[in-house]
Amino acid sequence: MLKINNLTAHYGAAQALFGVDLEISTGETVALVGANGAGKSTLLKCLMGLVKPTGGEILLDGKPVTGKNPAQMVRLGLALSPEGREVFPELSVRENLQLGAIPLKLSKAEEAERIEEVFDRFPKLRERHLQLAGTLSGGEQQMLAIGRALMAKPRILLLDEPSLGIAPIITDEIFAIIHQLSRSGTTILLVEQNAARALSGSDRAYLLANGKIVEQGKSDELLNDPILRSAFLGAA
Ligand code: ATP
Numbered sequence: 001m002l003k004i005n006n007l008t009a010h011y012g013a014a015q016a017l018f019g020v021d022l023e024i025s026t027g028e029t030v031a032l033v034g035a036n037g038a039g040k041s042t043l044l045k046c047l048m049g050l051v052k053p054t055g056g057e058i059l060l061d062g063k064p065v066t067g068k069n070p071a072q073m074v075r076l077g078l079a080l081s082p083e084g085r086e087v088f089p090e091l092s093v094r095e096n097l098q099l100g101a102i103p104l105k106l107s108k109a110e111e112a113e114r115i116e117e118v119f120d121r122f123p124k125l126r127e128r129h130l131q132l133a134g135t136l137s138g139g140e141q142q143m144l145a146i147g148r149a150l151m152a153k154p155r156i157l158l159l160d161e162p163s164l165g166i167a168p169i170i171t172d173e174i175f176a177i178i179h180q181l182s183r184s185g186t187t188i189l190l191v192e193q194n195a196a197r198a199l200s201g202s203d204r205a206y207l208l209a210n211g212k213i214v215e216q217g218k219s220d221e222l223l224n225d226p227i228l229r230s231a232f233l234g235a236a
Helices: 040-048 070-076 093-100 108-121 123-127 138-150 168-183 195-200 226-232
Strands: 002-011 014-024 029-033 055-060 078-081 156-160 187-192 204-209 212-218
Touching: 002 040, 014 029, 014 040, 014 055, 014 212, 029 040, 029 195, 040 070, 040 078, 040 156, 040 187, 070 078, 078 138, 093 108, 093 138, 108 123, 108 138, 123 138, 138 156, 138 168, 168 187, 187 195, 212 226
Parallel strands: 029 187, 029 204, 078 156, 156 187
Antiparallel strands: 002 014, 002 055, 204 212
């Protein structure tokens, strides 16, 4: 469904991605793990059209989509829940959700229906639909960021560090929702620093180090991979 070939990206003169190859099939949950600064967010931003790759290509259903802008990528079926959540603090929960579907130019009725679907998945957001997003807890803001991405009914959901800075009990809740999404057939690319968590909740995984894929495979096998274990799972 999604194929990345030999992707490179730069910030000015600094290179962040060095020839990344990655593939996601329909219905899979794929984890992308790696240390701080490895390039995980950059890869997601390239997929979303937020960072223009400097080389390589991105294929969606075999068609090149490299260099398209974020609104076009949303219309093609990708949506991102960004690192740090990036909800609009001065807008209400409902208004933040509305933003997720803007590129799709939905009717008011369709928009309201999708908001209800998000509320069914995240009942806490329904309770707080008029509350300003900036006054939500970190966990609630994370739910809102995921909900906002779901407003686009993406074929591929990109999740950047959904557990970052969130209390463990809320992280469990968020991962339970991610698993439900995955079971209901949503294709997911999950970026996580918590490698154990990412591997236990995914089908396959890639390990990114210094802008390069250095390991890949089935998640349950990678849980026992010596390189990954010594780097991330606290065992040699
Ligand atoms: P983290 O988990 O810390 O977000 P990451 O794996 O997502 O790490 P990236 O954020 O993709 O890593 O960063 C990859 C490299 O690109 C790093 O060296 C980072 O300093 C650099 N970088 C990221 N964003 C920018 C930017 N806007 N301008 C310049 N350099 C950047």
